Amino acid sequence: MPDMRKYLFVTGGVVSSLGKGLTMASVAMLLEKKGIRLAMLKLDPYLNIDPGTMNPFEHGEVYVTDDGAETDLDLGHYYRYTHSPLSRASIATSGQIYDTVIKKERHGDYLGKTVQVIPHITDEIKRRIAHCGEVADAELVLVEIGGTVGDIESLPFLEAIRQFRHERPHNCLNIHMTYVPYLKAAGEVKTKPTQHSIQTLRGIGIIPDLIICRCEQPLSREIKDKIGLFANLSPQAIFEAIDVKHSIYEVPLTLHRDGIDARICKELCLPNSVIDLSAWQELVKTVISPKGTLTIGIVGKYLQHQDAYKSIFEALEHGALAAGYSLNIRAIESDKEEMIHELSGCDGCLVPGGFGERGWEGKIAAARYCREHNLPYFGICLGMQVLAVEFARHVMGHIHANSTEMDPHTKMPVISLLSEMLHREDLGGTMRLGAYQCLLQEGSKAHAAYGTSSISERHRHRYEFNNRFKQEAEGAGLVFSGMSQDGSLCEIAEIRHHPWMVGVQFHPEFKSRPTQPHPLFRDFIAAAAKAKSHD
Numbered sequence: 001m002p003d004m005r006k007y008l009f010v011t012g013g014v015v016s017s018l019g020k021g022l023t024m025a026s027v028a029m030l031l032e033k034k035g036i037r038l039a040m041l042k043l044d045p046y047l048n049i050d051p052g053t054m055n056p057f058e059h060g061e062v063y064v065t066d067d068g069a070e071t072d073l074d075l076g077h078y079y080r081y082t083h084s085p086l087s088r089a090s091i092a093t094s095g096q097i098y099d100t101v102i103k104k105e106r107h108g109d110y111l112g113k114t115v116q117v118i119p120h121i122t123d124e125i126k127r128r129i130a131h132c133g134e135v136a137d138a139e140l141v142l143v144e145i146g147g148t149v150g151d152i153e154s155l156p157f158l159e160a161i162r163q164f165r166h167e168r169p170h171n172c173l174n175i176h177m178t179y180v181p182y183l184k185a186a187g188e189v190k191t192k193p194t195q196h197s198i199q200t201l202r203g204i205g206i207i208p209d210l211i212i213c214r215c216e217q218p219l220s221r222e223i224k225d226k227i228g229l230f231a232n233l234s235p236q237a238i239f240e241a242i243d244v245k246h247s248i249y250e251v252p253l254t255l256h257r258d259g260i261d262a263r264i265c266k267e268l269c270l271p272n273s274v275i276d277l278s279a280w281q282e283l284v285k286t287v288i289s290p291k292g293t294l295t296i297g298i299v300g301k302y303l304q305h306q307d308a309y310k311s312i313f314e315a316l317e318h319g320a321l322a323a324g325y326s327l328n329i330r331a332i333e334s335d336k337e338e339m340i341h342e343l344s345g346c347d348g349c350l351v352p353g354g355f356g357e358r359g360w361e362g363k364i365a366a367a368r369y370c371r372e373h374n375l376p377y378f379g380i381c382l383g384m385q386v387l388a389v390e391f392a393r394h395v396m397g398h399i400h401a402n403s404t405e406m407d408p409h410t411k412m413p414v415i416s417l418l419s420e421m422l423h424r425e426d427l428g429g430t431m432r433l434g435a436y437q438c439l440l441q442e443g444s445k446a447h448a449a450y451g452t453s454s455i456s457e458r459h460r461h462r463y464e465f466n467n468r469f470k471q472e473a474e475g476a477g478l479v480f481s482g483m484s485q486d487g488s489l490c491e492i493a494e495i496r497h498h499p500w501m502v503g504v505q506f507h508p509e510f511k512s513r514p515t516q517p518h519p520l521f522r523d524f525i526a527a528a529a530k531a532k533s534h535d
């Protein structure tokens with residue numbers, strides 16, 4: 001059967017950090033609202049098999065899917081803006097592609113042939129593009145190619161999408177996103193970098209059908225004509241991604257106003273139905289005129305890197321907007337001594353996930369402050385372990401309680417590896433990754449938030465709460481409100497006599513959407529708003 005699926009390829013030109021992922025997610029959201037079944041794929045040119053081993057300073061957050069793939073943070077944008085299924089099939093790095101080809105070569109699958117970038121690497125890229133559409137049974141596959149046109153690393157991807165289109169000439173569309181800077185000194189916008197980027201793309205054999213120009217100033221008809229002339233395109237095929245005034249939630253609204261979704265549907269012969277964006281308009285309205293501001297302290301150690309806690313920042317924002325507030329995030333470095341003073345002006349405190357010892361004691365001090373001062377606290381993954389150890393130290397009186405990650409020889413291993421607890425070496429220190437079912441205790445804050453007894457959330461950690469201490473902790477006022485399905489692992493811990501102090505072993509931030517805030521983030525923010533109103 002011929003492949004009748006449609007494909008939309010998005011490349012980037014001129015500079016990186018143009019917001020290609022966000023733009024693509026916004027375009028995808030508009031198309032999904034027209035009733036088109038989507039799949040999304042990120043092709044990443046780096047050689048790591050996945051970003052799991054990369055320092056968050058380097059690459060930003062690692063976004064985890066239900067099936068346990070450790071992926072690029074752009075998949076987080078895809079999740080927040082669409083409902084398209086995300087899995088291992090939604091990302092392919094150069095590392096994975098080379099790994100597959102080299103393994104096949106060792107296996108003798110190439111029958112003695114010389115293994116080369118073309119056709120073997122490009123074939124593997126094409127296979128993955130087709131596979132992504134198949135597993136999702138999508139009508140349209142959106143493929144984002146990481147990096148900037150002209151980079152050596154992304155060449156095999158560009159060659160692969162050129163061939164892919166050659167094989168399906170009527171079902172593919174290329175979008176090229178570039179930058180059209182405004183030069184203050186000259187008092188005008190400059191199209192030259194865009195012209196060069198289009199030329200480079202053309203040299204590789206790719207002719208863009210639509211161009212999205214990231215710009216600070218609106219583009220005049222004259223400028224669009226000029227870009228169109230170089231690109232062999234009518235000015236109607238040149239779109240603006242203009243810097244938004246108030247919020248990223250304006251991006252889909254401005255793109256829609258510009259008519260990009262209608263144009264894509266026309267080019268790919270897809271149904272162009274009328275869509276309702278009122279929920280997004282409401283979000284922007286709240287951003288512009290909130291009823292107040294909430295200050296949330298985030299106690300972590302990767303805070304200088306804007307993207308290291310991307311999904312957490314987003315999920316907090318979703319919760320704040322749902323409550324009608326704007327959000328002020330106070331980044332509190334956990335290894336600074338004066339950090340506790342910074343917490344005192346906050347309406348709530350969040351301790352995010354993390355690895356390693358640095359900043360650990362600072363996080364414990366933050367949790368203690370929140371518990372003793374009734375300040376809403378939300379602990380995520382490592383933040384839950386912090387909550388448990390702080391409780392063991394200062395409420396249960398085990399002053400030496402610790403996690404074996406921080407002190408392998410602690411006598412009070414409240415948090416430890418499963419292998420240590422079960423005395424089984426074969427379990428090793430492997431990471432628990434992906435979605436697991438969790439059962440909630442009625443009457444708890446977690447149950448009140450979710451409104452259901454069984455949930456599924458995504459994990460990315462090695463250490464667990466040590467059940468040896470469970471009974472004693474319960475007696476002292478720690479509620480284990482979420483347990484794994486077989487009852488063996490503590491997934492949620494909350495302080496009974498506290499307005500809202502909840503720690504979760506999983507990562508709820510990966511499953512929050514602007515128009516559907518995650519229940520725990522929503523309730524944490526609601527508790528912070530309540531605390532503020534009592535001030």
Ligand code: GLN
Pocket residue numbers: 352353354355356380381382383405460461462463464
């Ligand atoms: N370092 C902790 C563990 O491995 C927490 C991990 C995290 O916060 N993602 O269990």
